[in-house]
Amino acid sequence: GAGVSQSPSNKVTEKGKDVELRCDPISGHTALYWYRQSLGQGLEFLIYFQGNSAPDKSGLPSDRFSAERTGGSVSTLTIQRTQQEDSAVYLCASSFHPGGELFFGEGSRLTVL
Amino acid sequence: AQSVSQHNHHVILSEAASLELGCNYSYGGTVNLFWYVQYPGQHLQLLLKYFSGDPLVKGITGFEAEFIKSKFSFNLRKPSVQWSDTAEYFCAVNARLSNTGKLIFGQGTTLQVKP
Numbered sequence: 001g002a003g004v005s006q007s008p009s010n011k012v013t014e015k016g017k018d019v020e021l022r023c024d025p026i027s028g029h030t031a032l033y034w035y036r037q038s039l040g041q042g043l044e045f046l047i048y049f050q051g052n053s054a055p056d057k058s059g060l061p062s063d064r065f066s067a068e069r070t071g072g073s074v075s076t077l078t079i080q081r082t083q084q085e086d087s088a089v090y091l092c093a094s095s096f097h098p099g100g101e102l103f104f105g106e107g108s109r110l111t112v113l
Numbered sequence: 114a115q116s117v118s119q120h121n122h123h124v125i126l127s128e129a130a131s132l133e134l135g136c137n138y139s140y141g142g143t144v145n146l147f148w149y150v151q152y153p154g155q156h157l158q159l160l161l162k163y164f165s166g167d168p169l170v171k172g173i174t175g176f177e178a179e180f181i182k183s184k185f186s187f188n189l190r191k192p193s194v195q196w197s198d199t200a201e202y203f204c205a206v207n208a209r210l211s212n213t214g215k216l217i218f219g220q221g222t223t224l225q226v227k228p
Binding site: 031033035041044045056058093095097098102105107 | 119122145147149156157158159162203205207209213214215216217218219220221
């Protein structure tokens, strides 16, 4: 498709389990972002990939969170040993160049029981 | 570290009322500024952006935003809101000289327009 695609759209998991969230950015977009959206918390920056440069991981809340981007395209956000406070909507966005307009996906809603 | 502050968390207006949503950022250098909007059930989308030039930027939907460098502000305005403007609005900033595209968002303002 023409937009940013995220999967799964909904994920319910048990505390302590690992989850993987996938993002397929718009073709040709060099920058890819992950954000977390919680009620009343706005959009919390997690990680930013730009081309072949080292990612900006400054927003990852703990070492249970990691992300990779393979081949400069698809990205996977992994949360290990999930906790209830990880429940949120995880948004992926891409842009054609750094600092430009972001195009967002629909998000992956994660619920940790 | 950069931060973005949106002072109004929840605004309720009647149709035809005027709107101003505040946005302040903390970064002393050159910035790119954005307003994004999330309509109910939809994904986030760009509303307005400022990179350089005229500090008053206008959108096609009647929204405008003014960059005031001395106040580190980028407030969003609309002279007459409509019920369809009900949405969540996010201000965002990119520190241009940081050589990164990292975009920091504010906490968002929920706008509810009563018909």
